[in-house]
Amino acid sequence: MWQYEKKLQYPVNIKEPNPALAKVIVSQLGGPDGELGASLRYLNQRYAAPCREVQAMLTDIGTEELAHMEMISAIIYQLTRGLSMKEIKESGFDTYFVDHTTGVYPIAASGVPFTADYFQSKGDPVTDLNEDLAAEQKARTTYDNILRLTDDPDVREPIKFLREREIVHYQRFGESLRLVTDMLDSKNFYAFNPSFDKK
Amino acid sequence: MPVLNDKQKLLRRLQQSCFALAEANLYLDSHPTCQMGLEYFRKHKAEKDAIEKEYTEKYGHLTAVQSEGTKKWEWVQHPFPWERGEN
Structure with a gap:
């Protein structure tokens, strides 16, 4: 089960609204490499993890991703406070506004709504962990791109924190993959699926 | 660096x-x-427990x-933490 704590993992306090930037950063909420997809990926995959270490890793990183989703949502929320209709029209935020006003909704920057197509749960821990490694790098690249798009330090600081977390998670998933392969036949890791085939 | 209020400093x-x-x-x-x-x-758990106790006594659960x-x-x-100045 889960319990909510009334605090952000890392502070988000943005002084200057910027709806155009919100429309880009929303991709890390509901886009192809966003935090919602990350959380659902790990929290669904964990049932096929063959050892407690990897069950713990997927549970704990999947849980941290929920806290990252809250940080991204807080960034979008604060970037869209007190907007005039003129600002909404001129910034290009009008295409988001028409469907969601200034509500927080998980979509990609292109406007495509969140979909479970963004992740797999393959029921094979070697396959799943390889996806997880790629997912962390894709999210890291997205954060790199967001950092290229803004010089507002109030936005950059929490984005830099989130970017660093992708790198740490990549490291931990690498260790998880090593733990799983160490349990398998070193001559052929793919001889069987440890979460399905009887040994 | 932004100016922090007492709640933010403890947070x-x-x-x-x-x-x-x-x-x-x-x-x-x-x-x-x-x-x-x-x-x-263990070291950081003890530290976290002490700070959390002080924080919740002053600023809510x-x-x-x-x-x-x-x-x-x-x-x-x-307040909930997504408000500016409350996190």
């Missing part, structure tokens, strides 16, 4: 010690017998289940 210390614990947690998931990691976790009001439900008396 930063809490966030820092929670972060140390979260990092140690993930590390220990893949290194469950690392003595240095276990020691690091972090979880709904900690609420103990007799006149009013405490969970709705303090």
